[in-house]
Amino acid sequence: xxxxxxxxxxxxxxxxxxxxxxxxxxxxxxxxxxxxxxxxxxxxxxxxxxxxxxxxxxxxxxxxxxxxxxxxxxxxxxxxxxxxxxxxxxxxxxxxxxxxxxxxxxxxxxxxxxxxxxxxxxxxxxxxxxxxxxxxxxxxxxxxxxxxxxxxxxxxxxxxxxxxxxxxxxxxxxxxxxxxxxxxxxxxxxxxxxxxxxxxxxxxxxxxxxxxxxxxxxxxxxxxxxxxxxxxxxxxxxxxxxxxxxxxxxxxxxxxxxxxxxxxxxxxxxxxxxxxxxxxxxxxxxxxxxxxxxxxxxxxxxxxxxxxxxxxxxxxxxxxxxxxxxxxxxxxxxxxxxxxxxxxxxxxxxxxxxxxxxxxxxxxxxxxxxxxxxxxxxxxxxxxxxxxxxxxxxxxxxxxxxxxxxx
Numbered sequence: 001x002x003x004x005x006x007x008x009x010x011x012x013x014x015x016x017x018x019x020x021x022x023x024x025x026x027x028x029x030x031x032x033x034x035x036x037x038x039x040x041x042x043x044x045x046x047x048x049x050x051x052x053x054x055x056x057x058x059x060x061x062x063x064x065x066x067x068x069x070x071x072x073x074x075x076x077x078x079x080x081x082x083x084x085x086x087x088x089x090x091x092x093x094x095x096x097x098x099x100x101x102x103x104x105x106x107x108x109x110x111x112x113x114x115x116x117x118x119x120x121x122x123x124x125x126x127x128x129x130x131x132x133x134x135x136x137x138x139x140x141x142x143x144x145x146x147x148x149x150x151x152x153x154x155x156x157x158x159x160x161x162x163x164x165x166x167x168x169x170x171x172x173x174x175x176x177x178x179x180x181x182x183x184x185x186x187x188x189x190x191x192x193x194x195x196x197x198x199x200x201x202x203x204x205x206x207x208x209x210x211x212x213x214x215x216x217x218x219x220x221x222x223x224x225x226x227x228x229x230x231x232x233x234x235x236x237x238x239x240x241x242x243x244x245x246x247x248x249x250x251x252x253x254x255x256x257x258x259x260x261x262x263x264x265x266x267x268x269x270x271x272x273x274x275x276x277x278x279x280x281x282x283x284x285x286x287x288x289x290x291x292x293x294x295x296x297x298x299x300x301x302x303x304x305x306x307x308x309x310x311x312x313x314x315x316x317x318x319x320x321x322x323x324x325x326x327x328x329x330x331x332x333x334x335x336x337x338x339x340x341x342x343x344x345x346x347x348x349x350x351x352x353x354x355x356x357x358x359x360x361x362x363x364x365x366x367x368x369x370x371x372x373x374x375x376x377x378x379x380x381x382x383x384x385x386x387x388x389x390x391x392x393x394x395x396x397x398x399x400x401x402x403x404x405x406x407x
Contacts, residue, residue, distance in 0.1 A: 004315050008259040008297065008340045010069045013185040015062065024203035029228040030054040032390065033220045035208050035242070036235035038068035039184055040368050040379035042191035043109075044233045046116075047383040049198035053390060056227055057192070057200060058220070060207035064188035067237045070257070070344045072287055072299060072374050073187075074277050075110060075180040076127050077103035080372030081352030082281075084146045089351035094400040096150045098353045101397065102377045103153075103178055109380040110180050118190030121183040121292065128157070128166050128276040129174040132329075137171035140281040144174055153177075167272025168329040179277060181289060182376070208242060211365070218364035231390050234367045235382075237375075238347040246359065249406070250370050254306065255344040256318035257299035258326070259291065261337050268294060270332045286325065287373055295339070298326045299373065302346060315341055348372050350406075356382045357402020358389075367403070 032048050034041045037059025045057040079086070079098045086095040113120050131137035147154035154174050162170035192202055210221050211232055220227045239246035263271070274290040286300035301318045319341030327334040347370045349355050355369045356378070366389055368382035385398045399405075 004319060004341050005312060005343075006340055007069050007342045009071070009073065009183065009185045010065065011340070012183065013064075013189070018062070018189065021059075021063070021202045021204040023224065024056070024058060024206040024222055024227075025224045027225055027227070028056060030056050031229065032056070032231045032233060033058065033227050033229040034233045034235055035220070036237070037063040037192070037202070037204065038066055038235065038237065039064065039071070039188040039191070039376060040237070040371075040382060041233070041235035042188045042195060043379045043383040044235055044368065044386055045195035045200045045202070046191045046198065047387050048233075048390065049195045049200040051387045051391070053387075055195065055200035057195065057202045058206045058208055058222070059202075059204045062204055063192055063202070064185045067345060068184050068188050070342060071184045072257070072289060072297065073182050073184045074125075074287070074289060074374045075106045075182060075376040076277070076374050077106045077176050077178040077377065078127075079353055079378060080285075080348075080374055082143055083150070083152070084143050086352045087146060087150070090353050090405060092150055094353060094405050096152065097397045097400045099147075099150075099152050101381050101401075105381040105384070106178050106180065106377040108384075109377060112380075113182075113187065113190075116190070116194045118187060118194065120187035120190055121181070123181045125179045125181045125289075126276045127176040127179045128162065128278045129176070129281060130162060130166055130168070130278055131171045131173060131281050132169050134171050136281045140172065140174060143281065165273055165276055166278050167270065168278075175276065181277065184376070210242070211362075213362070213364050230364065231386070232365045233386050234365055234369065235379075236369070237371065238345070238369060243362070245361070249349070249403070250355070251348045251350065252305055253302045253346040253348070254304070254314075255299055255302040255346050255373065256315065256322060257297060257342055257344050258319050258322045258338045259340040260296045260298070260323075260326075260333070261339050262294040263296065263333065263336070267333050267336070271330050285373070288326070288329075296326065296333070298322050299344060300325065305345075311343060315343055344373070346372060354378045354382070354401055355403060356385055357398065357404070359403045
């Protein structure tokens with residue numbers, strides 16, 4: 001059993017079974033440097049190397065051992081936002097682009113994982129956006145109508161059908177197809193292997209100290225060397241210390257996740273079909289997915305980050321909170337213990353849409369940031385957009401999700 005502060009995906013993929021990559025040393029010149037060795041960075045490296053670019057991927061610690069290992073493992077056909085809110089804040093065109101591209105990217109990513117024979121535990125799923133009460137259903141109906149007005153798919157499940165689907169109280173739900181579940185760590189490591197087969201070079205424990213640029217190129221500076229590049233893909237999830245000037249453009253929260261002990265046979269029968277991931281309408285969005293070993297992953301309780309000294313106590317408190325909330329949705333599992341509980345660092349933009357593209361103060365940089373709770377389809381979207389950017393083939397839709405939408 002994992003315990004508080006330990007992550008299910010990390011222990012399912014222990015370090016003893018992973019390949020170790022070397023540290024970067026020396027000086028190089030390549031087409032692309034990817035900063036960040038999580039799922040987003042590994043996707044970018046695989047796509048760019050497959051397109052024939054020379055690629056170096058740099059990870060400060062171990063591949064897939066930070067945000068990726070804390071994630072949900074969901075490939076979802078939409079960003080982590082309500083469409084009505086995104087449309088109000090960013091406008092219809094960027095919002096519709098984000099939803100259309102996320103759905104397309106979810107399908108394309110799943111096809112690529114199959115084509116590359118990556119052992120990702122890929123399984124088709126769907127996403128149920130549930131309204132547990134009549135008041136929530138009224139709000140969700142408005143969300144459905146806004147999506148339909150924008151030409152987006154938003155099929156409605158009647159209460160009885162929704163209850164049968166998710167095994168919980170429901171006054172109706174939006175049910176989206178074209179979703180998938182994966183093991184995010186296995187997926188990232190598999191993509192890294194694909195990138196390496198395509199010619200990319202991967203380095204661990206190789207923290208970037210800074211980037212700098214001229215009119216012709218950019219340099220990535222490490223304590224043990226430097227790399228000159230035509231493009232730097234920043235796949236770190238958040239701006240972090242490396243791009244601290246950009247922190248004011250994003251919002252950071254800490255979410256939390258638990259994985260339960262295995263469900264009994266009675267619990268499995270009375271908790272729905274286990275064919276859909278679930279979230280809910282409203283500002284506080286919990287996330288639930290079923291795991292292949294008869295466990296439940298339940299996440300939520302997002303709040304402003306706490307300091308390092310309080311993190312352990314907060315994980316214990318939030319784990320208990322999430323288990324209580326889970327028992328309200330599925331009373332049959334009341335009393336089932338949590339086997340793992342951990343913190344999930346989250347980053348959001350002000351309008352809720354991802355930040356995929358450049359920034360006027362950072363030439364030769366391409367950012368893939370602020371994906372919220374789930375970013376698998378958005379990461380694939382970013383990887384394909386970065387490849388088009390490098391080749392000078394960017395589409396008009398690519399600019400709609402970049403920083404320029406704030407200007």
